[in-house]
Amino acid sequence: MTNIVEIRNLTKTFGEVVANNNVRLNLRQGEILALLGENGSGKTTLMNMLSGIYQPDSGDIFINGRKVVIHSPEEAKRLGIGMVHQHFKLIDTLTAADNIWMGTESEPFYLEEKLAFAEKCNPCDSSDPKVLSSQKRKLLKAKINLRVRAFGYKLGKFIKGQPLRKQRFETIDQITHDFGFDLDSRKTVSDMAVSEKQTCEIVKVLFYGAKILILDEPTAVLTTQEIQKLFATMRRMKERGCSIIIITHKLNEVLEISDRVAIMRKGEYITTVDTKDADEQLLTELMVGEKVELHIDRPKTDFDRPLLEIRNLTVKNDEGSVAIDDMSFYIRGGEMLGVAGISGCGQKELCEAIAGLRKIEKGEINHKGQSLIGLPPKKIIEMGISMSFIPEDRLGMGLAPSMSITDNMMLKTYSEGRFNPFVNRKKARERAKQLIDALNIVTPSTETPVRRLSGGNVQKVLVGREIESSPNVIITAYPVRGLDINSSYAIYDILNEQKKNGVGILFVGEDLDVMLALCDKIMVICHGKLMGVVHAEKATKEQLGLMMTGALDLQIENAKPYGIAKDSNIAEEAHDDENK
Amino acid sequence: MNSSVMAIILTLCEAIRRGTPLLLGTTGEILNEKSGSLNLGVEGTMAVGAITGALLGLSTSSLFLALIGAFAGGMFCGLIYAFLTITLKANQNVTGLAITIFGGGLCLFVGETLKSSGKFPAYTTEFYSVITGGGIPLLKDIPYVGQLLFSYNALVYIAIAIAVVVWIYISKTKSGLRMRAAGENPAAADSVGINVDAERYKNIIVGSGIMGLGGVYMALFINNGLWNTDWINGYGWIAVALVIFANWSSARAIWGSYIFGLLLALKSRMPSLASAFPSILSWSTSIPTELFDALPFIVTMLVLIFTSMRKHKSTGSPAGLGLNYFREER
Amino acid sequence: MTKTNKDQLIKISKRQNLALKYKLLLTLGAILLSLVLGGILLACLGYNPIKFYTEMIMGNFKNASYVKLMVRALIPLLITSLGVSLAFKMRFWNIGGEGQFIVGAIIAMTFSLLIGDSLPSPLGAVVVVLLGTLGGGLYALFVAVLKVKFNTNETLMTLMLNYVALYLASYMLKTDFFAIQGQGVPAFKVIAESLWLTEINIGKFSFDTALFIAVALTIILFVYFKQSKQGYELNVVGDSPNTAKYAGMKVNRIIVRTMFLSGAIIGMAGALKLCGSSAGHTFSANITGGVGWTSIIVAWLAKLNPVGIFIASLLMSILERGCAFARTSLGISDAMSDVLQGIILFTVLASDFFINYKISFRKKAKLSPEVAGAGQSGEIGTSDDVAEERETDGEITPSAITETAVADVENADRVQADSAKESDGSENAVTDDKTTQENAEETAPKDENTPNDPVPQKEETFSPAKKKTAVKKSATTKNTAKKPTTTAKKPATAKKTAAKGSVSAKKTAAGKTAGKAKKTSVKGGADNE
Incomplete structure (x- = not known):
């Protein structure tokens, strides 16, 4: 079995973060390989290197045994590699046919080969000067002739290729049909449903002759039937000789469709197993690894009454589909509730909804008995709810990149002092200094623009600032994303401090080990649905893993609803209302 | 009876006359914008095209050379703009304004210098007849219709032809498709192998050349080849507005520019119209001419407001308009 | 398409930050440049730039009333x-x-x-x-x-x-x-x-x-x-x-x-x-x-900083008044101030680029004193070596004069023989390139991982053009032998060396390389002559 793709010792670092560390991977000709791993395991980075979007820092890629360096998506395309990304690269205002077809170039003239051949056929090797010169003349004539013909050929092809013929729809339709898809090539992308867009992307990639297909989380946007259709497609492609890599989290799908499974964890390649030898248990173990004993403090506090209560919350995401589906949970004062879930399961939307940045379709959010729905973000901040979400690009939501650390520290408190038109930088500067010392933020000064800090330090500023405002509910998402051990621990300490002060903390994280050590309870979300809430002390990583992938739903298992506090403030209110 | 019909026809002729430079400017700008570049340097580009074309044409008495010169002058401005915004990734708004200031200044400078030193070329009589005459020989003598449709100079017809060709290019050819893709979503176009930078360069330069033609039209046909400091007089800005009015389609721009041309023509034609139709239009004599001057701009503002108010936003405006594309930031 | 060669020649990356003094220096330099350009324009039109600029200054500071006008x-x-x-x-x-x-x-x-x-x-x-x-x-x-x-x-x-x-x-x-x-x-x-x-x-x-x-x-x-x-x-x-x-x-x-x-x-x-x-x-x-x-223009020039705006306004006023004065004294149209302003803005916009972005040229990989004019140092990554590799126009380097080259030469012989048979040269030229390529790879010293699997045969699905590109890319083994086969021209070169036999092949190759130091590099030392 030949390896059509071989990846050896590929390393990619972003600043301080090692996204891929000496990763190896083999894709065999004609197989479907699933690439499995948690968030932050480096799967997408690896595939991005294969498809020419990133360049590796070191390591080699071999296609068909030949070493290649892939500089751009076009080069990947020529090598027969086609990737269908999670975020589609389609032009909304064009039809499917145009999107697919617009990258085509006409058949080249092979000028260089023909010139070389001409040279071979007209050797200039005579010792007789007269013969030699006539040989040279013949060669020159042949070369000129070729060049003229090349130009004419290109010109002709260009002119001929210009008019957009109606025919192109039929051509694309034909090709789509041949591949076994059902796509209306005349439909404009903006009119398409998500699954149709995905089909379009797949056809596009196949159209350019891709023999190595990479699908990044393709099933995330599909319904069950559509998933089955996709699988049928994949098998069809396999029969035609394609080799497929599918990045996914869903164990059931892995087991259903793949021939082998490669697992990555925290930027490292773990191993590849044959699917027929694997089961969910094994895969989860490989994916999450052994439980690492982290010495993170978990101070015991007296849990207070529920500070924040969410009931039947339903929230939509930017694309219009449901991000949070009828979810209920609560956070007590002095309690740290972890939120585990695969990236994209709705955590971002959840945080935004609570902070007042996203519309709520239905449900209740109650803070100390008071409803937060419809309140402007500023009010929510004033009520003591602080939200710090560290997105992948870190600077997007919480910080102003060109402004100094001091200025960013003041972001939520600058308007203090009702009648004072001026901002008080002194206080903010002191707080910034304290923060820099406490968290070992590496920066030339307090006035350095935030975008000049390295990723980890940016986060420290962000988290530190949130803590500063003495909130009573802290929502923090990925606060230690990309940080080194020491900084991470510093942040855990800060959070624990707050916990001891009676603050309720919602901790959205990636690292299950950390959450198991740090949090009191952990709730797991899968596809916007609550899978269950477990006590961190008693939970196992496998359990969490299974819940994250949807294989285990505690609410169903244990037949009781999670997320509703017995001493809820909401119930009291209702009670009061009745009494009135 | 005859005179009122003539009044209308003459007004329409004037509308077409005034509308032609607008058409050229708009078509050029459409090429710019469709590929993703919001080129605010139309006014300056037209000015440079005007001076180079006029100088070349007047000194050689050849309309053909005038057009070549104007196109080259426009391309020059386009090249500067493209280089700054694409290769050097400068802010498009500011660069466009720089072109406007520079181009306008250059035209003024060269013109005034030549004028004051007496070296500004004057037109020969034959050239003058080219400028003021024109029209398709036999057809233009047809009563009324001939005047209305066939009596214009070559550039009017060329302008229409260019607009049609550009329309075909954008909507019906493969290169046009790729160009639209580059303007709409450069990242997606890049992923399919379209060279976004090259597309933009091409279209900016050619579009600017077309704008230059609009400029020389102003110089030769509206100002009759005589130097004055107000050759372009804001027509460049109207063209920018016209692009929106025409919803980024150069075919629509044809009648759009004639409508705006009508607004501009009314300024000079209103009195004769009023006397031809006293019953309907007598009040019009009291309208200040400045209102007619301002009318195209006011109409554009209204168009801007109404199009932005529309909830259902399906415009021809490319989504990537005004944004520079840097591949690294994928 | 070989456009990608150029992409790697000049790498543009966003800069983190430039110290204030450099920013000021660049902006100042831009303004000076624009004055020079303006001077050139004046000279073309027959005016004396020096005189013009002196009049410009005079127009502002000659006496109190001029200052007031300014x-x-x-x-x-x-x-x-x-x-x-x-x-x-x-x-x-x-x-x-x-x-x-x-x-x-x-x-x-x-x-x-x-x-x-x-x-x-x-x-x-x-x-x-x-x-x-x-x-x-x-x-x-x-x-x-x-x-x-x-x-x-x-x-x-x-x-x-x-x-x-x-x-x-x-x-x-x-x-x-x-x-x-x-x-x-x-x-x-x-x-x-x-x-x-x-x-x-x-x-x-x-x-x-x-x-x-x-x-x-x-x-x-x-x-x-x-x-x-x-x-x-x-x-x-x-x-x-x-x-x-x-x-x-x-x-x-x-x-x-x-x-x-x-x-x-x-x-x-x-x-x-x-x-x-x-x-x-x-x-x-x-x-x-x-x-x-x-x-x-002023606001942009001053980067929206009030103090900068004061200075820039001053500058522009001096410019405008100066040009107005020059009109009366020298007869130069005062539209010159618009022209100058435009040019200043252009140069400042251009200088902004250098403030915000960093240009790095691909470094010529490895040693070799002969590698003259090979481009300045800058960031290198593995990709740079690739780019450099692709630039080769088929010359055989001295270091290739090892068994590798000999093997190449022998293969070139084969290439010769094979291609002579075929009528359609193109397919084979490329195929043979590939073969030569592969052999060269195998004989090269293995200082890094090489694929374990046997080299597969050509795939029918790839078109010749694509194959060629693939071949190009794989010519990036970092080790010694510069493969003579990245372009189809190489058979010709290889042919020449083959015709002359191994020993003279060495000499010729070496001679060629010494002459064309431009794009080649010496790897592993030239200890073979």
Whole structure:
């Protein structure tokens, strides 16, 4: 079995973060390989290197045994590699046919080969000067002739290729049909449903002759039937000789469709197993690894009454589909509730909804008995709810990149002092200094623009600032994303401090080990649905893993609803209302 | 009876006359914008095209050379703009304004210098007849219709032809498709192998050349080849507005520019119209001419407001308009 | 397509930060460059650039009255630029400086004529100026509201409004309210004396009142940006609207407020000019003097910093006045100032590129003293080596003179024989390249992982062109042998060496390489001769 793709010792670092560390991977000709791993395991980075979007820092890629360096998506395309990304690269205002077809170039003239051949056929090797010169003349004539013909050929092809013929729809339709898809090539992308867009992307990639297909989380946007259709497609492609890599989290799908499974964890390649030898248990173990004993403090506090209560919350995401589906949970004062879930399961939307940045379709959010729905973000901040979400690009939501650390520290408190038109930088500067010392933020000064800090330090500023405002509910998402051990621990300490002060903390994280050590309870979300809430002390990583992938739903298992506090403030209110 | 019909026809002729430079400017700008570049340097580009074309044409008495010169002058401005915004990734708004200031200044400078030193070329009589005459020989003598449709100079017809060709290019050819893709979503176009930078360069330069033609039209046909400091007089800005009015389609721009041309023509034609139709239009004599001057701009503002108010936003405006594309930031 | 070769030649990456002094240096350099370019233009038209520039300076500083003229040009420019920068800082492209200026002057004029003498000076002047300020603010507010409500394009709206204001102003000349008719050329009325902004005398110098206002405004705005809450909000909204929203700021309100202030300041400039002596205490259709356009250049030049704006305004005023003076003394059209301004803006925009981005050239990999002119050092990654590899035009390097080369040569023989048989050269040329390629790889010293699997045969699915590219890319083994097969030309070269036999092949190859040091590199030492 030949390896059509071989990846050896590929390393990619972003600043301080090692996204891929000496990763190896083999894709065999004609197989479907699933690439499995948690968030932050480096799967997408690896595939991005294969498809020419990133360049590796070191390591080699071999296609068909030949070493290649892939500089751009076009080069990947020529090598027969086609990737269908999670975020589609389609032009909304064009039809499917145009999107697919617009990258085509006409058949080249092979000028260089023909010139070389001409040279071979007209050797200039005579010792007789007269013969030699006539040989040279013949060669020159042949070369000129070729060049003229090349130009004419290109010109002709260009002119001929210009008019957009109606025919192109039929051509694309034909090709789509041949591949076994059902796509209306005349439909404009903006009119398409998500699954149709995905089909379009797949056809596009196949159209350019891709023999190595990479699908990044393709099933995330599909319904069950559509998933089955996709699988049928994949098998069809396999029969035609394609080799497929599918990045996914869903164990059931892995087991259903793949021939082998490669697992990555925290930027490292773990191993590849044959699917027929694997089961969910094994895969989860490989994916999450052994439980690492982290010495993170978990101070015991007296849990207070529920500070924040969410009931039947339903929230939509930017694309219009449901991000949070009828979810209920609560956070007590002095309690740290972890939120585990695969990236994209709705955590971002959840945080935004609570902070007042996203519309709520239905449900209740109650803070100390008071409803937060419809309140402007500023009010929510004033009520003591602080939200710090560290997105992948870190600077997007919480910080102003060109402004100094001091200025960013003041972001939520600058308007203090009702009648004072001026901002008080002194206080903010002191707080910034304290923060820099406490968290070992590496920066030339307090006035350095935030975008000049390295990723980890940016986060420290962000988290530190949130803590500063003495909130009573802290929502923090990925606060230690990309940080080194020491900084991470510093942040855990800060959070624990707050916990001891009676603050309720919602901790959205990636690292299950950390959450198991740090949090009191952990709730797991899968596809916007609550899978269950477990006590961190008693939970196992496998359990969490299974819940994250949807294989285990505690609410169903244990037949009781999670997320509703017995001493809820909401119930009291209702009670009061009745009494009135 | 005859005179009122003539009044209308003459007004329409004037509308077409005034509308032609607008058409050229708009078509050029459409090429710019469709590929993703919001080129605010139309006014300056037209000015440079005007001076180079006029100088070349007047000194050689050849309309053909005038057009070549104007196109080259426009391309020059386009090249500067493209280089700054694409290769050097400068802010498009500011660069466009720089072109406007520079181009306008250059035209003024060269013109005034030549004028004051007496070296500004004057037109020969034959050239003058080219400028003021024109029209398709036999057809233009047809009563009324001939005047209305066939009596214009070559550039009017060329302008229409260019607009049609550009329309075909954008909507019906493969290169046009790729160009639209580059303007709409450069990242997606890049992923399919379209060279976004090259597309933009091409279209900016050619579009600017077309704008230059609009400029020389102003110089030769509206100002009759005589130097004055107000050759372009804001027509460049109207063209920018016209692009929106025409919803980024150069075919629509044809009648759009004639409508705006009508607004501009009314300024000079209103009195004769009023006397031809006293019953309907007598009040019009009291309208200040400045209102007619301002009318195209006011109409554009209204168009801007109404199009932005529309909830259902399906415009021809490319989504990537005004944004520079840097591949690294994928 | 070999376009990708070029991509790697020059790598452009975003810079983290450049020290302030370098930024200033670059900007200064840009301005100097533009003066040089302007000088060239002048020379082409037959003027003496040195003379021109000296006259330009003279025109400003020859004597006190010239300085005063320069100051009079400075004031409206400075104020307007401050106003424009306010909007620009928020990334709100207020191109309507001309219009807001005119409106400020119109409103001031209107009320001046209405009030006449009834208010004592300077109260009257204050009232009139304030009203003008308000007028300018409202004119801008209109656009801001539309932007916030409907996302109307502010660039175009403000632009259109410029022309509306301009034509309104020229219309005013025809009315009896504003102008005196019936004198051949109608002239605008002059406002009442009590409304005049006179000069303030300090010692033996007299300064326009408006100058103090302008300077005060600069300081106020500086403080506003740096220290005030509103300024802080402005900065955040301009930097990252999402962050502002997230922090609870009312972004829309901030935008509207700022735009109002921007227009108000510009309107004030207009009103001040009306009441001041520079315009003769009267209105005119070109009361702006083009300040709405120049202010944009100034604001951009100064990177929206109030202190910078002061300096840049000074510079531009000197430029404009100088050119006006040069017109009288040298007869050079004063449109030169527009041309120079345009060029300055171009060069500064270009210099901005070098401030924000870093260019690195691909480094010629490995040693080799012969590698002259191979491009400066810069960042290297594995990709750079690739690019360098691809540049080879088929020369065999001295280091290739190992068994590898011999193997190549032998293969080249084979290539020869094979291709001679085929009628269609293209397919085979490429195929044979590949074969040679593969063999070369195998014989190369293995200092890194090589594929374990046997080299597969060619795939039918790839077209020849694609194959070729693939071949090209794989010519990037970092080890010694420079493969002679990255382009189809190589068979010819290989052929030549093959024909001459191995020993002479070495000599020829070496000779060739020594001659063409340009693009090759020596790997693993030339210990083989």
